[in-house]
Amino acid sequence: MNEQAEFIKREMAKLLADVKFERVPFHRVTLDKSVLLFVENFNLFSTLKPSSDDASEPSATIMLDAYQAPILVCKTATGHYRLVSGLLTFHKLCKMKFGLKDDSIIPCFVLPRRPKSLVLRILLLNDVVRPLLKQFVDVNGSTVTESLHAWFTNDEQPSVFQSPEWQIMFPEIRSKTELCKWLHISTKTVKLR
Known part of the structure; x- marks a missing residue:
């Protein structure tokens, strides 16, 4: 394992050792500035849009979804x-307008603290890569190309597979x-390199 991957592993272990499960008021939850910047730069939701219409879902099943896939937050002062x-x-x-009620509580x-920037980036990338690469049954080449290119490449690093983040998350996958x-x-x- 490379040095950067070892660093991430150590930092994750320290960070997750003191994580607590809490029910918090939904109106007090906002996106971290790094997450907001990520969302503004890539329309994740158009790429990962589910085939079902959430509008017909009762609030009880929305809450069940929130318990089965809870959000990870850090608390401010x-x-x-x-x-x-x-x-x-x-x-x-948000889409279900669940947060409009002041008494809405979510899991x-x-x-215990805001993650260091590289750890936060890995948490965020794992959050969005997991459904695309690990959970979707019907993934297609154009979605994979568009998403991975947006998340793992930049002007200095045009290869997904040479990206430090990719190498940390998927060290065994080295090529298209x-x-x-x-x-x-x-x-x-x-269409990746």
């Missing part, structure tokens, strides 16, 4: 909560061929 992971659950709660894992084999999709449909 003023008693507010900054979301660092759990974007899809948070988005669903959260509360971190290995990725496509893992996802069971054709290499002709994925």
Whole structure:
């Protein structure tokens, strides 16, 4: 394992050792500034849109979803909560206008402090990569290409597979061929390097 991956592993262990499960007022939860910047730069929800319509879902099943996939937050000195992971659950709660009631309480894992920037980035990337690469049954090449390019490349680092974040999260997948084999999709449909 490389040095950066070891650092992330140590930092995650320290951070998660003191995590607490709490029920918090939904109106006190907002996106962490890093998460907000990430969301503004890539329309995650259009890419990962589920086929079902959440509008017909009763609030009891929305709350059940929130318990089965709780958000991860850090608490500020003023008693507010900054979301660092759990974007899809948070988005669903926002979309259902669940937060309009002042007494709405949601389940959260509360971190003892805000993660260091690299750890926060890995938490966020894992949050959005998990549904795309690990949970979706019908993933296609264009979605994989668009999403991974947006999340793991930049001008200095044009290769997804050479990205430090990718190497931390998926050290065994070093090429487009290995990725496509893992996802069971054709290499002709994925345009990555």
